[in-house]
Amino acid sequence: MVTIHPLISPWGRFGLYSFYIDAPEPAIVDTGIASSPSDGMAPALEALGRRIEDVRWILLTHGHIDHVGGARALWELTGRQAKVVIHEADAHLLRSRRAHVQQYVDVRQQYLHDPEGVEKQTRTADGAISGEMEPSVLVRGGETLSLGGDVTVSVHAIPGHTAGSVAYVVDGQDDVFVGDAVQVHGAANGFPGYEDPRAYRASLEHLRDVRPRHLYLGHPYRTADGVPYGVELDRDQARQALQGSLDVEARVADAASRYLRDGVRETDSPYSPFARVAEELGYTGDPTLEPSPFFTTLHGYKELHDHG
Numbered sequence: 438m439v440t441i442h443p444l445i446s447p448w449g450r451f452g453l454y455s456f457y458i459d460a461p462e463p464a465i466v467d468t469g470i471a472s473s474p475s476d477g478m479a480p481a482l483e484a485l486g487r488r489i490e491d492v493r494w495i496l497l498t499h500g501h502i503d504h505v506g507g508a509r510a511l512w513e514l515t516g517r518q519a520k521v522v523i524h525e526a527d528a529h530l531l532r533s534r535r536a537h538v539q540q541y542v543d544v545r546q547q548y549l550h551d552p553e554g555v556e557k558q559t560r561t562a563d564g565a566i567s568g569e570m571e572p573s574v575l576v577r578g579g580e581t582l583s584l585g586g587d588v589t590v591s592v593h594a595i596p597g598h599t600a601g602s603v604a605y606v607v608d609g610q611d612d613v614f615v616g617d618a619v620q621v622h623g624a625a626n627g628f629p630g631y632e633d634p635r636a637y638r639a640s641l642e643h644l645r646d647v648r649p650r651h652l653y654l655g656h657p658y659r660t661a662d663g664v665p666y667g668v669e670l671d672r673d674q675a676r677q678a679l680q681g682s683l684d685v686e687a688r689v690a691d692a693a694s695r696y697l698r699d700g701v702r703e704t705d706s707p708y709s710p711f712a713r714v715a716e717e718l719g720y721t722g723d724p725t726l727e728p729s730p731f732f733t734t735l736h737g738y739k740e741l742h743d744h745g
């Protein structure tokens with residue numbers, strides 16, 4: 438059995454979570470932002486009697502800024518020894534700061550109408566990403582990575598939150614790292630965020646079949662009452678979180694499809710053009726607060742409706 442330790446770094450209203458896999462070739466799952474490796478991970482590892490320079494694997498669950506931002510800095514701290522792993526569909530987000538701004542321009546900008554939006558996104562990408570880099574290992578799902586001794590990790594493709602989201606499963610002990618692929622009711626913004634609703638649902642069903650013994654999440658996601666789950670769920674909590682995520686997706690899908698059938702309407706509401714969906718779902722959070730999961734997710738349903 439290999440031991441897993443959560444490593445926490447603060448970022449504004451969010452706590453950023455990485456996980457240390459204490460294998461012969463130690464691994465860190467997700468890297469927070471630029472400052473996280475030196476300010477959050479290094480002291481936390483030292484307290485465990487481990488050294489950040491000994492880390493040999495950097496396993497990225499997906500390309501979002503708060504997961505890949507610290508990758509370059511962490512890789513440098515390992516003397517460039519660690520292998521950096523990411524799914525090929527999210528690799529551009531590791532290679533390029535501009536790709537994060539482009540993602541905003543392609544989807545959220547058309548709903549947020551913020552004249553300074555691009556400037557703000559550029560500033561965030563510059564500050565939160567420690568450096569652009571080429572991944573060492575590109576995965577698509579189905580690979581097995583050897584962390585030394587008899588410790589292996591399987592890669593499962595679980596697209597939906599992003600196209601290149603993956604789960605890392607520690608073989609033989611069913612510890613599963615999913616990043617942001619299990620959203621329940623969403624994190625701080627109170628709405629679940631996923632780019633591709635159909636893929637998101639299929640990935641949740643896949644994870645349910647994996648039956649995680651422990652499920653490790655990228656953020657403390659919320660229950661229906663707004664109470665945050667921890668980021669380390671046991672088997673029962675994992676089952677609940679997966680079923681809960683499927684139930685929430687079904688509700689959002691139902692509200693979105695009825696509304697989209699009638700045609701979207703621009704209004705003065707901050708939820709425009711999806712004001713009726715927010716109303717029906719009882720969503721009262723601020724939809725403009727980045728990363729704006731409300732617009733990312735409803736844009737996904739609109740794409741499905743418009744293009745099948």
Ligand SMILES: [Zn+2]
Binds near residue numbers: 598
């Ligand atoms: Zn994410």
